[in-house]
Amino acid sequence: MxxxxxxxxxxxxxxxxxxxxxxxxxxxxxxxxxxxxxxxxxxxxxxxIPNNSCVITGEITDDNTAYAGGKFVLSPNGAKALLEELELMV
CATH class of the missing domain: 2.10.260.10 (Pemi-like Protein 1; Chain: D)
Structure with a gap:
């Protein structure tokens, strides 16, 4: 510590x-x-951090989806923001 x-x-x-x-x-x-x-x-x-909150936006919606065995949760808005940022890297 x-x-x-x-x-x-x-x-x-x-x-x-x-x-x-x-x-x-x-x-x-x-x-x-x-x-x-x-x-x-x-x-x-x-x-x-609630179990089903988006790691990008913090949103908790019924449309949130868990990835990587539940370690990574994205809302639709979070997924869109992540995709946009990844596309800028390419």
Whole structure:
């Protein structure tokens, strides 16, 4: 585990502030979900990504399709954006 050297205090309501540098690094936006894990004496925070959300757009639709054995999910809009970007590379 890598230390950031950042220390924050818990307020009277049990909240902590995640510094902007870390939110940018982890691509956390306002209202994004955070998963909380406990491992031994550690609290681990991870950006929540629903199982069926598109890896490109973040959309959750009934039309999303899983690829690579379910490891890669694309919405129709995400697939279109990916295809356009790949075509620019050729």
């Amino acid at each position: 890598k230390s950031t050297g950042i220390v924050r205090k818990v307020d009277e309501l049990g909240r902590i502030v995640i510094p902007i540098e870390l939110r940018r690094m982890m691509d956390l936006d306002i209202r994004d979900g955070i998963e909380i894990f406990v491992e031994d004496d550690r609290i681990i925070l991870k950006k929540y």
